[in-house]
Amino acid sequence: MSVHDDNRLREQIAMFGQSLFDRGLTMGSSGNISVRLADGGWLMTPTNACLGRLDPARISRLDSERRLLDGDRPTKESFLHLAVYGERPQSGAIVHLHSTHSVAVSCLPEIDPGDCIPPLTAYYVMRVGKLPLVPYHMPGDPTLGDAVRGLAGKHSAVLLANHGPVVAGKSLEAAVYATEELEETARLFLLLRGQNPRCLSDAQVAELEARFLRD
Ligand SMILES: O=C(CO)COP(=O)(O)O
Numbered sequence: 001m002s003v004h005d006d007n008r009l010r011e012q013i014a015m016f017g018q019s020l021f022d023r024g025l026t027m028g029s030s031g032n033i034s035v036r037l038a039d040g041g042w043l044m045t046p047t048n049a050c051l052g053r054l055d056p057a058r059i060s061r062l063d064s065e066r067r068l069l070d071g072d073r074p075t076k077e078s079f080l081h082l083a084v085y086g087e088r089p090q091s092g093a094i095v096h097l098h099s100t101h102s103v104a105v106s107c108l109p110e111i112d113p114g115d116c117i118p119p120l121t122a123y124y125v126m127r128v129g130k131l132p133l134v135p136y137h138m139p140g141d142p143t144l145g146d147a148v149r150g151l152a153g154k155h156s157a158v159l160l161a162n163h164g165p166v167v168a169g170k171s172l173e174a175a176v177y178a179t180e181e182l183e184e185t186a187r188l189f190l191l192l193r194g195q196n197p198r199c200l201s202d203a204q205v206a207e208l209e210a211r212f213l214r215d
């Protein structure tokens with residue numbers, strides 16, 4: 001992997017982090033972003049960093065053995081990201097946010113833990129699909145990795161109970177788009193609660209899945 005690629009990805013993480021933060025999609029020092037590198041390692045946002053003010057040079061770089069090569073100490077959710085990558089060789093990036101409406105859905109007692117948000121729109125089906133709920137764990141709890149491992153092979157996105165979404169994508173751009181779609185659909189879902197909305201039919205969902213393959 002060239003120095004040029006490494007620098008480009010660092011810049012991209014900082015740019016998307018700022019964009020997400022500036023639009024209020026995660027607050028304070030919450031959330032984290034990672035990218036898989038061609039040499040088998042990873043770039044990850046440092047722990048306790050604000051996604052809106054990342055210094056590209058201080059982003060953590062891990063080698064394929066998960067050792068820190070340079071930058072600050074990585075996010076405390078690094079094992080969560082690594083557990084998802086382990087199940088999803090096709091995924092090149094992961095975004096975790098505390099996006100308000102997605103977090104709100106993750107706190108509702110009556111949601112279906114197998115699929116937290118119904119297929120309200122085509123773009124939700126295309127970018128996110130079925131969204132399982134992962135039972136509550138403390139942030140940074142290493143057993144969270146085990147909890148997502150069983151789900152991440154089949155699902156590019158999972159929702160951590162009383163916490164927030166974890167979304168994988170082929171590229172960082174794809175993971176960001178999917179996270180944004182999830183947040184907006186969570187907002188729609190909350191707006192439509194109690195109104196018995198018309199959802200897409202099984203046939204409409206199947207057609208979208210066949211036509212727009214998610215990674
Ligand atoms: O969202 C977070 C924990 O779940 C933020 O943690 P880090 O600051 O360690 O990335």
Ligand SMILES: [Zn+2]
Pocket residue numbers: 030031096097098139163164
């Ligand atoms: Zn978090």
